[in-house]
Amino acid sequence: MGMYRYILFFYIIASINIEARPISYSGGSTLMMFSDNMKDSIYYHFSPTYKYSIGIESVKDNYLNNDYSLLRATYLINRKNTQYSQRNLYINAGLSINDTSNNFYGIHGDWETRRWFVGFGFKKLNNKIIDYDQKHLQLGVAPYLGEYGDLHTWLMIKTKKNSLNDDWYTYPVLKFFKGNVLVEFGYNDETEWDAHFMYRF
Amino acid sequence: MKLIGIILFLFSSWMVASDHSHDHMDHSDMMHHSHEGHAHEELVDGEKLEVNPERFDKFVATLSNAQVAVVSVKGMVCDFCARGIEKTFQKDKNVKKIDVDLSQGKVLVAFDKGFDINFEDIKKKILANGQNATGMQIVSI
Numbered sequence: 001m002g003m004y005r006y007i008l009f010f011y012i013i014a015s016i017n018i019e020a021r022p023i024s025y026s027g028g029s030t031l032m033m034f035s036d037n038m039k040d041s042i043y044y045h046f047s048p049t050y051k052y053s054i055g056i057e058s059v060k061d062n063y064l065n066n067d068y069s070l071l072r073a074t075y076l077i078n079r080k081n082t083q084y085s086q087r088n089l090y091i092n093a094g095l096s097i098n099d100t101s102n103n104f105y106g107i108h109g110d111w112e113t114r115r116w117f118v119g120f121g122f123k124k125l126n127n128k129i130i131d132y133d134q135k136h137l138q139l140g141v142a143p144y145l146g147e148y149g150d151l152h153t154w155l156m157i158k159t160k161k162n163s164l165n166d167d168w169y170t171y172p173v174l175k176f177f178k179g180n181v182l183v184e185f186g187y188n189d190e191t192e193w194d195a196h197f198m199y200r201f
Numbered sequence: 202m203k204l205i206g207i208i209l210f211l212f213s214s215w216m217v218a219s220d221h222s223h224d225h226m227d228h229s230d231m232m233h234h235s236h237e238g239h240a241h242e243e244l245v246d247g248e249k250l251e252v253n254p255e256r257f258d259k260f261v262a263t264l265s266n267a268q269v270a271v272v273s274v275k276g277m278v279c280d281f282c283a284r285g286i287e288k289t290f291q292k293d294k295n296v297k298k299i300d301v302d303l304s305q306g307k308v309l310v311a312f313d314k315g316f317d318i319n320f321e322d323i324k325k326k327i328l329a330n331g332q333n334a335t336g337m338q339i340v341s342i
Contacts, residue, residue, distance in 0.1 A: 025285025026329035050285075050331035081276025081333045083306055114278050114303065147256065148301040152280050177281045200284055 022074040022090055022108075023053040029201045036194030043072070051076050057094065068102065070094040087111040102127045110138075114145050117154065134162040140175070151178045158186065250338060252309070253302045260300045260309050264342045267297055270318050272308040273336040274327055277301070283308075285330035293326075308334075314341065 024030050024047040032043040039062055045055025057070040074092040089109040096102035108121030117140035124133045140156035154175035161168045171188040184196040250257070250271060261269060277283050283301045290299045290310055298311040308327065312318055320337050327334040 023331075025289060025331065028285050028288065050329060076331075079276070079331060081331075083275055084278065086276040086278050086282070086332075112278055145304070146280065147253075148280050148283065148303050150280070180281075180284055182281055200281070 022092060023047050023050060023076055024200060026050050031199045031201070033197040034195070045072065045074070068099070069097045070102075071097060085111060085113045099128070112140075115142050116140070117142075117156065130164075132163045134160065136160040138173070140173075149179065151176060250340065251305055252307055253304050256300065256302050257309065260298065260311070261340075261342050264298065264311055266314045267311045267342045268314055268316070268318065269340045269342060270310045270312065270323060271338045271340060272310065272323055272327065272334050274306055274308055274332050274334055276332040277303065277306055277308070279303075283330070283332075286327060286332070289326045289329050311342075 022045070024045070026047060026049045029044065029046040030053075032041075032045075034041040034043070040060045041057060043055060043057040045053040047053040052073065052075045055072045057072055058067075059070065060067050072092065072094040074090055076088060076090055078087075078089040080087040087110070089107070091105070091107050093105040094103060104123055104125040106121060106123030108119065108123075110117065110119035112118070117138070119138040119140075120136065122133065122135045125131065136158060138156055138158045140154045142152065142154055144153070146152045154173075156173040156175060157170060158173050159168050159170040169188065169190070171186055173184060173186040175182065175184045177183070180200045182196075182198040182200075184198075186194050186196075188194075251273075252271060257271075261267075274286075277286070280301075280303060283303065286301060286308055287299055290296045290308075295312055295316050296310055297313065298309075300309045301307075302309060310323070318337075318339060320334070323337060324334040
């Protein structure tokens, strides 16, 4: 069991915020790719309305040498738009196609202006090996305010904790987006580089 | 790690392609710059247009016999989040051109001069992207 805890611990620390931009515009869809030393993942979701999205995620677990697919759904339970800010609160869930005991559910939210970003999340994950939860906080600042169509840059810091270990792990994240493309890079001493690519159709 | 390489390649390719596209757009706008009329300085129903003047003039430079709906939008704080607005309006055959002014929270939508612009329809399109349209001014070009 100790080995599995060790593996899961690093698995959790390695994962970056793939829940970012979880819902598209009505009729829109999004392709995401995520990679680090632990896993490669491709996630596609479609949004029938701006209130929810449904999708499928294919995961290649490099550490456990295990492949599986998740059916995922996200629902926007609250949004507050103001002239200079937007606040969102989402719930989400996922269920493995191959094994229903492998599933997750969670809640996450964010508040952002053109200059500042604050996000948080809580996720409960269940599987046959061990159940656990994870939480994160993310703060970001845009060093300059780009106009529509420009290359946009965010400097972010993310801190994470899970129920398998009481320590908070904090690491920097760089985010860039231009047009329909978004990329995110994070670095942690334990897990080295990870990357997240997103294309909105 | 292979996927990280793919991600980097995709992003750099996209950046190069975007820059080429942008160059063409700038060239096109410059060709028509003699039509510049500084329409942003006009008063609409006694109120000054709160738009980014440079962006607005660039938007209308290639337009003629048109009307521009300047829509005030709440919650439009991010380029990536506003993309859906552009995509939604582009599906409407009556729309000649669209742009987003993030700094002023405005969406600029150009229609033919005789078209009857319906604010309720515009509100629905903005809401389809999760934002709220709160007002609209119409400028004839």
